[in-house]
Amino acid sequence: MSQTYLDISGVSIEFPTPAGPFKALDNVNLKIQKGEFISLIGHSGCGKSTVLNIVAGLYDATQGGVILQGKQVTKPGPDRAVVFQNHSLFPWLTCYDNVRLAVDQVFKKKSKKERHEWTVHNLELVHMGHAMNKRPDEISGGMKQRIGIARALAMEPKVLLMDEPFGALDALTRAHMQDSLMEIQAELNNTVIMITHDVDEAVLLSDKIVMMTNGPAATIGEILTVELERPRDRLVLADDSTYNHYRAEVLRFLHEKHAKKDTKPASKIKTDVKKNNDTNNNNNKAA
Ligand SMILES: Nc1ncnc2c1ncn2[C@@H]1O[C@H](COP(=O)(O)OP(=O)(O)OP(=O)(O)O)[C@@H](O)[C@H]1O
Numbered sequence: 001m002s003q004t005y006l007d008i009s010g011v012s013i014e015f016p017t018p019a020g021p022f023k024a025l026d027n028v029n030l031k032i033q034k035g036e037f038i039s040l041i042g043h044s045g046c047g048k049s050t051v052l053n054i055v056a057g058l059y060d061a062t063q064g065g066v067i068l069q070g071k072q073v074t075k076p077g078p079d080r081a082v083v084f085q086n087h088s089l090f091p092w093l094t095c096y097d098n099v100r101l102a103v104d105q106v107f108k109k110k111s112k113k114e115r116h117e118w119t120v121h122n123l124e125l126v127h128m129g130h131a132m133n134k135r136p137d138e139i140s141g142g143m144k145q146r147i148g149i150a151r152a153l154a155m156e157p158k159v160l161l162m163d164e165p166f167g168a169l170d171a172l173t174r175a176h177m178q179d180s181l182m183e184i185q186a187e188l189n190n191t192v193i194m195i196t197h198d199v200d201e202a203v204l205l206s207d208k209i210v211m212m213t214n215g216p217a218a219t220i221g222e223i224l225t226v227e228l229e230r231p232r233d234r235l236v237l238a239d240d241s242t243y244n245h246y247r248a249e250v251l252r253f254l255h256e257k258h259a260k261k262d263t264k265p266a267s268k269i270k271t272d273v274k275k276n277n278d279t280n281n282n283n284n285k286a287a
Helices: 048-056 096-108 114-123 141-154 171-188 199-206 241-257 266-279
Strands: 006-017 020-032 037-041 063-068 080-083 161-165 192-195 208-212 221-227
Touching: 006 048, 020 141, 020 221, 037 048, 037 199, 048 080, 048 161, 063 171, 080 141, 096 114, 096 141, 114 141, 141 171, 161 208, 171 199, 199 241, 208 241, 221 241
Parallel strands: 037 192, 037 208, 080 161, 161 192
Antiparallel strands: 006 020, 006 063, 208 221
């Protein structure tokens, strides 16, 4: 029997459009092991969210499919929790109740006391125990994302699916969130698929970076295995030649091998790659 935990196998999808069927993905194959942290990176519109939505069970593949721990994914389920870029909290519920709602849905057999303790535990895991009784409009964007992550983790999903979870945050908050996520990951060993446009984020967090070709009929172009020791420290890595090599590999894929036709000329991009290597700034967006 295969050891693969999550198997995305031969996945293609066509969307019906007024102009006829639109093939967004063509033959996407990806094998993910338990506890792996995978980033999906690629230019805007290539199909990253579509891959995530198929794994979540929100979209049906036209061909191929997804097997999670030996079972085919046919619909959404609590074993695949999703965290979106813009938090999807219920504004009329407190932070506690937003998490508790998910806990109540997933752990129906646990006692009230156990569900309460589990809710508080997960809020504390993301350092939000102090804001349990606040409503989403009373806390910052970064805090809302923490609550969204607490809610997802509290469901004890087999796979955590994150669609640009930190995309809407300022650089400093984003860095804090990335560090928190690495700490949680070290403790819980979650299996994660995260979409990002940020090359630094992808290298810092991932075990593997899955780079997608441009659409239509997008597929996986290359997979980069990131063999940097954990725990990872962004300040130490800024001067690490292996880290910078990985960054350059991703940038090369995005800006040279699979440049979008409407992006900068190659000569300019090469300069950018060098500059980005030198300064290690945080502006290396994929598109
Ligand atoms: N429900 C749908 N119906 C028709 N076309 C769709 C649908 N969902 C996605 N698409 C198309 O499929 C392609 C991939 O979209 P998707 O949202 O997966 O890209 P993405 O890589 O996540 O983009 P971004 O990085 O901008 O979020 C796009 O051309 C998009 O217009």
